[in-house]
Amino acid sequence: MKNVAVLTSGGDSPGMNAAxxxxxxxGLYYNLNIFGVKKGYEGLLSNDIKKMNASSVGDIIHKGGTFLKTSRSEEFMTENGRKKAVENLKTRNIEGLVVIGGDGSFRGAQTLSREGIATIGIPGTIDNDLAYTDFTIGFDTAVNTVLEAVTKIRDTSTSHEKTTIIEVMGRYCGDLALYAGICGGAESIIVPEDPLHIDEIAGRINKGKERGKLHHIIMLAEGAGDAKSLQKDLIDKTGESARISVLGFIQRGGDPTAGDRLLASRMGVKAVEELLKFNSSKVIGVRNNQLFSEDIDQALGKKKALDTSIYSMAEILSL
Incomplete structure (x- = not known):
């Protein structure tokens, strides 16, 4: 193994630059030639591949997003597209590829490994929706970003004695809503893994009013329902018109936390060391704060489950 490339793919997440x-x-420490691929798999197709040195990654550990850029490539999903990508890599004698991204990015890496390119995946997504690992790069930063927004929204909700629905990202994984909801003191947390209990939420709001509570924060994961529909249901059940705050892409940006910088750095080192062992079609994960590698097939075959102990705790603390 002498020549290794790295790319970022799919949605950006804070900590990708650190990775x-x-x-x-x-790679440079182990005397490898390292190449950066711009704009994800699209860069493999357009041959936008540049050799990198230590200075190429100077002063980026603290920055959000990805300086290599990212995109989604329709052409790469085709057989001809993948052949072109492999040809471009082999023309430069690139034997190994580190892919930083989510499940879709990993599937691309999985395909390239079958074409003779050694691939290692690093989980970079704010959603924390990969079942094989405890945490993904960017999740901790996103939780803190949501938490900062919740703290500010709470001030206005209290001042106006209003219920507020805060919609966060996460696709069909409720981790972002759950963790941010607990840390932000949300009275209700709605996640895709648990059906919406509108009567229960309305009951909490009414009970809070009876004891003089000035506001009610509802944390809604985007995959768990529609904020406007929830708003309408609450009017019917409580007579109160809740305000809606959809945080959107603000959750993806910003400087990564110390936790994400450290996790990304550890995973980046581990990925290269796996390639040096001639391992391929593997992904890096963390479990109980220990790094490990696992076959991509096995990792993608696992179904993400909500941590019921944390979810139950959220219910206890919402009184």
Whole structure:
């Protein structure tokens, strides 16, 4: 193994730059030639591949997003597209590829490994929706970003004695809503893994009013329902018109937390060391704060489950 490339794919997440930096500098430490691929798999097709050195990744560990850029490639999903990507890699004698992204990005890596390119995946997504690992790069930062917004929204909700629905990202995984909801003191948390109990939420709001509570924060995961429909149901059940705050892409941006920087750095080093062992079609994960590698097939075959102990705790603390 002499030549290794790295790319970021899919949605950006804080900490991706730290992971890229770790891959590049670890590769250089082991006397490898390291290449950066711009704009994800699209860059493999357009041959937008540049050799990197230590200075290429200077002063990026603290920055959000990905300086290699990212995109989604329709052409790469075709057989001809994948052949073109492999040809471009092999023309440069690139034997290994580190892919930083989510499940879709991993499936691309899985395909390339079957074409003779050694691939290692690093989980980079704010959704924390990959079942094989405890945490993904960017999740901790996103939780803190939502938490900062909740703190500010709470001030206005209290001042106006209003119920507020805060819709967060996460696709069909409720981790972002759950963790941010608990840390932000949300009275109700709605996640895709548990059906919406409108009567229960309305009951909490009414009970809170009886004891003089000035506001009610509802944390809604985007995959758990529609904020406007929930707003209408609450009017019918409580007579109160809740305000809606959809946080959107603000959750993806911003400087990564210390936790995400450290996790990304550890995973970047581990990914290169796996390639040096001639391992392929594997992903890096963390469990009980220990890093490990696992076959992509096995990792993608696992179904993400909500941590019921944390969810139950949220219910207890919402009184």
């Amino acid at each position: 890229i930096r770790a891959v590049v500098r670890t």
